[in-house]
Amino acid sequence: MLRPASAFTSALLALTLVTGCSEPSEAGRDQAGPSATSAAPSAGGGLKGQDKISDSWPREIPLPAKYEVQSASSPDGKYHFLNVFGVSEEHVQATLAQFPSNGFKQVSETKIGKGGNYKFANDKWDVGLIIGLSDENGNPTNEDTGRFFLGYNVGPVS
Template sequence: MLRPASAFTSVLLALTLVTGCSEPSEDGRGQAGASATSAAPSAGGGLDGQDKISDSWPREIPLPAKYEVKSASSPDGKYHALNVFAVSTEDVRATLDQFTSNGFKTVRETETGKGGLYEFANDKWNVSLIIGVSDANGNPTNEDTGLHFLGYNVGPVS
């Protein structure tokens, strides 16, 4: 079982490694769309970079719609790490609301003003979610850009 502190450290490390190697998109905003809905990826649509998401990704865990997945891993199909960048404030809120709609309970919620640390759980999954401010290329920043990164760390409930 991943401890919450270990989960957050793991996601932050993955985020640091990915943002150090990220390339700007053509439009400077990643793949951000105008949609304020949140949904798990599905065949034939959804997130750019969806091919990076493991087939074992739990479909009930919401991801913001139409954003670029910069990194995803699932070494054993039980544990998953995923980073999504350049997400609008509205889509972050919609994604957080979708957890409740999908039957997750909020275990912990620590908002930091421009982001926060969240933990959600249902009968199968424990999700640690780090949200922070990013620039249009997905790089973390202290500036209020209106864009965010979401770092997911998912494991089975024990």
């Protein structure tokens, strides 16, 4: 039986592979909560707006700076799901580098082209992070656009 975190990661990866050429859905994009902070570079690129997440988001989990969170949820306060689209490669690398600085150990890494699946953990949180290619508007794609999406799947340490 898959844990909710594993099921979400699998579903997001499957969705990415299946919908690589789909049109964006403005209705499906939402924001919630106060602005987040990140030590990742804040140089241009990405979508309009600042990172916006719920108050329950674990602040020690790094997010790319200056990118709009397209969807975020925490159905029970224990598990958190968040997506950021249109991120530059520089900001992806800076975000990955922040995990150890914030007390996380990299548990696994599976490279898939320029993206991949990563797992980080600290004494409180397991973080599944899917990184894949996206276009400037945040649509998953198979083309190397220089932009990426980050799909976070966060749960308590098991």
